[in-house]
Amino acid sequence: MFVTLVDFAVLGMVALGMAFILARLFIGPTLYDRVLAVNAFGTKTVIFLVVFALMVGEPAAIDIALLYALMNFIATIAILKFFRYRSLEVALSQMALRRALDGEDD
Amino acid sequence: MDIAFFIELGLDIASAALMLTGAVFLMAGALGMLRLPDFYTRMHAAGVTDTLGAELIIIGLMLQSGWSLVTVKLALLGLFIFLTSPTATHATANAAYKSGLKPLLQRFRPRSPDDNGGAS
Amino acid sequence: MGRRLLYGVILTLVLAIVWLLLSGMWWHGIITGLGVASVIMSIYMAARFGVIDGETVPFTNLVRFGSYWGWLGGEIFKANIDVVKLSLAPDLNIKPVMTRVGVTEGSDLAKTTFANSITLTPGTVTVEVEEGGFLIHALDESFADQEAFIDMGKRATRAADGEAG
Structure with missing residues (x-):
């Protein structure tokens, strides 16, 4: 019972943190604030999922948390890449070229 | 009273302490993200305090779950978070810097404690 | 060449162990077959990308x-x-x-x-x-x-x- 109580406390605190981050997600003045908030929200979701899975005794849900952690990282990189190049169909070699061109513009 | 009971109790207490510390760090990071003045300072609160909080909670859960496949999966999850979190933070910071977002570089001290810094 | 082969073998072993730990199934006809196929696929793609070297296989200085x-x-x-x-x-x-x-x-x-x-x-x-x-x-x-x-x-x-x- 002691362990379940601790789990409840941790879930509550993580949920409160998620609420704060949602607030930042809505008011964040720049795009990068929002990307950062989405990333932090994803990390907290993973933690919430893992703690909840072990609390209700459903260890299979940890696989979902693993997937979510990886997807969260890929999504962050994809969003940043999209807003830098306005397209996802840019190959790595062209990215280096464009970066060189952008450097001259700065 | 056998010794296994005490080992179990010790593990429970250690895992509870680790998880509660981690949750406090997670919440502090989220609160810092709401209070700090500009993007670059928020990044410190969000990307990094998160990592330690998440790792502490995962280590606490590993102590609690005993020696099984679940522990291995939790360790892998911890490793992923440990490796991807700084990379994502650096990618966001670098994208913001490249796009010309200027960091705030002077002392920041709001007048009233209630000012959450969003006004800068 | 010999070194690349060694790295390839280490990478195969690590991938197989990770797969076994994540699936938790030691023997189950179709699923184990799919696991072996995915390991072979990963190794093939890594070899085709030419990324099997000391940086992709950093297990020697763990x-x-x-x-x-x-x-x-x-x-x-x-x-x-x-x-x-x-x-x-x-x-x-x-x-x-x-x-x-x-x-x-x-x-x-x-x-x-x-x-x-x-x-x-x-x-x-x-x-x-x-x-x-x-x-x-x-x-x-x-x-x-x-x-x-x-x-x-x-x-x-x-x-x-x-x-x-």
Whole structure:
């Protein structure tokens, strides 16, 4: 019972943190604030999922948390890449070229 | 009273302490993200305090779950978070810097404690 | 060639072990077959990309990295408490600074380890990788200590490149 109580406390605190981050997600003045908030929200979701899975005794849900952690990282990189190049169909070699061109513009 | 009971109790207490510390760090990071003045300072609160909080909670859960496949999966999850979190933070910071977002570089001290810094 | 074969064998073993641990099934006709197929597919693609080398298979110096990560964990914990204190103080009082740290020697792996360590340590984030160093944003003046950066750089280089580096 002691362990379940601790789990409840941790879930509550993580949920409160998620609420704060949602607030930042809505008011964040720049795009990068929002990307950062989405990333932090994803990390907290993973933690919430893992703690909840072990609390209700459903260890299979940890696989979902693993997937979510990886997807969260890929999504962050994809969003940043999209807003830098306005397209996802840019190959790595062209990215280096464009970066060189952008450097001259700065 | 056998010794296994005490080992179990010790593990429970250690895992509870680790998880509660981690949750406090997670919440502090989220609160810092709401209070700090500009993007670059928020990044410190969000990307990094998160990592330690998440790792502490995962280590606490590993102590609690005993020696099984679940522990291995939790360790892998911890490793992923440990490796991807700084990379994502650096990618966001670098994208913001490249796009010309200027960091705030002077002392920041709001007048009233209630000012959450969003006004800068 | 022999070295690449060795790395390939190590990578195959690691992938197979990870697959077995994640699936938790030691023998189940179709699923084990799919697992073997996915390992072979991954190895084939890695070989075609030509990325099977010491950087993709960094399992030969795990012991050095382990001790480095132990030290880094302590640093992260100490700095984290400072960041939490700063950002939760009732009246915020911070002075963000940008600073540069020179990095000249060491392999790419050493530089990556160093940059990631700076980002992992709370209060400092590597913003830009330049020719001769890193551009770092620090939450407060007290985190932008050149001596500490140089010490961390030395340790990272030692962990990644061995004692000689």
